[in-house]
Amino acid sequence: MLDSAAFVARLNHALASGERTIPVLLLRLPEFAEFAWRDGKRSAQRIERATTRAFSAAASRVVRDRDLLAHDVGSDWFCVAMLTPARGAGSYATIDARTALERICATMSLETGRRMESGWSIVEGPLAETTFAHVREQALERGARERERYEFLATVGHELRTPLTSIRGYIETLLDDDIDPQTSRRFLETARREALRLTRLVEGILDFSMLDLRAPDKSSECDLTSVARAAIEALVPIARDAGVKLEGEFDGPVRARIDADACMHVLLNVVENGIKYGGRPGIVRVHFERQDPFVALFVDDNGDGVAESDAERIFSYGERVQATSQAAGRGVGLSIVRTIVERAGGAVRVEPSALGGARFCIDFVLAKAEPVPVPS
Ligand code: ADP
Numbered sequence: 001m002l003d004s005a006a007f008v009a010r011l012n013h014a015l016a017s018g019e020r021t022i023p024v025l026l027l028r029l030p031e032f033a034e035f036a037w038r039d040g041k042r043s044a045q046r047i048e049r050a051t052t053r054a055f056s057a058a059a060s061r062v063v064r065d066r067d068l069l070a071h072d073v074g075s076d077w078f079c080v081a082m083l084t085p086a087r088g089a090g091s092y093a094t095i096d097a098r099t100a101l102e103r104i105c106a107t108m109s110l111e112t113g114r115r116m117e118s119g120w121s122i123v124e125g126p127l128a129e130t131t132f133a134h135v136r137e138q139a140l141e142r143g144a145r146e147r148e149r150y151e152f153l154a155t156v157g158h159e160l161r162t163p164l165t166s167i168r169g170y171i172e173t174l175l176d177d178d179i180d181p182q183t184s185r186r187f188l189e190t191a192r193r194e195a196l197r198l199t200r201l202v203e204g205i206l207d208f209s210m211l212d213l214r215a216p217d218k219s220s221e222c223d224l225t226s227v228a229r230a231a232i233e234a235l236v237p238i239a240r241d242a243g244v245k246l247e248g249e250f251d252g253p254v255r256a257r258i259d260a261d262a263c264m265h266v267l268l269n270v271v272e273n274g275i276k277y278g279g280r281p282g283i284v285r286v287h288f289e290r291q292d293p294f295v296a297l298f299v300d301d302n303g304d305g306v307a308e309s310d311a312e313r314i315f316s317y318g319e320r321v322q323a324t325s326q327a328a329g330r331g332v333g334l335s336i337v338r339t340i341v342e343r344a345g346g347a348v349r350v351e352p353s354a355l356g357g358a359r360f361c362i363d364f365v366l367a368k369a370e371p372v373p374v375p376s
Helices: 004-016 031-037 041-060 093-112 129-159 159-178 182-202 204-208 225-243 262-275 333-343
Strands: 024-030 069-072 078-080 118-125 244-249 282-291 294-301 347-352 357-367
Touching: 004 024, 004 069, 004 078, 024 093, 024 129, 031 041, 031 182, 041 069, 041 078, 041 093, 078 204, 078 244, 093 118, 093 294, 118 129, 118 294, 159 182, 159 225, 159 347, 182 225, 225 244, 225 262, 225 294, 262 282, 262 294, 262 333, 262 347, 333 347
Parallel strands: 244 282
Antiparallel strands: 024 078, 024 118, 069 078, 282 294, 294 357, 347 357
16 A cells, blocks of 8 residues: 555656556545544544555455555545556446446445545646645545435436326326316316426436536526416315315515526425325415515425424435325435525525424525525
8 A cells, every 4th residue: 555655656657657547536534533533543543444454455356456555644535546447348447437436435334334435536647745635635526526416316306206296187187077178278288387397307307417516597587476376286186186275375476586497396395295294184375475685485284394303304315204204205305495495595494384284484585686695
C-alpha cells in the first residue's frame, strides 16, 4: 500500500510514460473523525487498521497486476488507480471503474459493518500532492451525484402510478356506470389530461433523475388555483372509491414561482396522501393563504395525523410511519415533494390539522415577489 506521495509519483510516472487517462477509485470512511473525537485516538486507530485490512482484501479480488492501492495513515480515505488497461474486450474504462468500485465498496461495508462513501474520477494530467486532494474530493462528489440520480430514477417509477390509477378510475366508471354524455365527456377529458401528463413524466424521466443536479428554472410560473383545481379533479375517482370528500376553497388566481407540472406533482402527492391516510368517511380540504413573499398552500385531512416525532422523518426517502404501513406505498412521494418545493425556493412541513388529522403546509414563492435564494 502506497502513501499519497508515492502514489502521486507513480501516477505521474505512468502519465509521463504514455498513459493518457487513469481511472481513480476512492473510498471513504465518513465516521472516522467522529470515532477519533468520541472514542479516542487509540480506538480510531484500531478501526482504521481494520478498515485498511478490509480494503486490501476487497481490492485484491478486483485489482490487476499494475493497479495501485494507496492510503495515508491517520486519514479516512482509500484509493485505487486502475493502471491495467480496461478488463475484457470492448469494455469502457468508466464502466470498469464503476463495477470495480461497487465490488470493493460492498465487500468493505460487509466486512467492517460500516457505511463507506465511494466515487471515482479520471486523472488526465500530472498531479501535485495538493491536486490529489482535489481529485479525491471530485471523486466523492461524483459518487454522491450518481447515487442521487439512481435513487431518483427508482422514485420516479413509483410516481408514474398516480396518473395511471386516475385514468383507470375514470375509464372503469365510464364502463360500469350509466353516465350522462356531458359528464362522460368531462371524465374523458380528465383521463386524456392525465394520460398526457403520464407521457410527459415518461419522457421526462431522465430530467427528473437530474432534478437535484440542475439549477431550477427561476422563470417558471403557474397559477396555483388552476393547478389545485386540476389536481382535485384528477383525484375525484380515487377519493370517491375511498369514501373521501375533496374540498377546494379558492378566491381566484394566485401566481407562484414554480413550473406547472412540478406543482401538479406536489399537489397530487399531498392530496392523494390526504385521501389515503385520511378518515373514513374522510374529508380533504385544500386552500391557500397569501403570506408575502410566499403563498402558503394547506392540505388538511381528518385521519390519524402525523406524530410530532415523525414530522421530519416522513420527508426522507423511503420513510413511512409504522401505523400506516398497511396502506400501499413506498415512502418516496414526500421526499420528491420536498425536493421540488425546496428547489423552487419554498418549504414544506406537516402539523396537526383543525380537522383532526394532518395539515401539510407548503410555502411557494409568490410570482411577483423577488426570488428567494435557492439551496444549491
Ligand atoms: P407513501 O404514501 O408511498 O408511503 P409518502 O412519502 O407519500 O409515501 O409518505 C410517507 C409516509 O408519511 C407515509 O407512509 C405515511 O406514513 C405518512 N403520511 C403521509 N401523508 C400522511 C397523512 N396525510 N396523514 C398521515 N400520515 C401521512
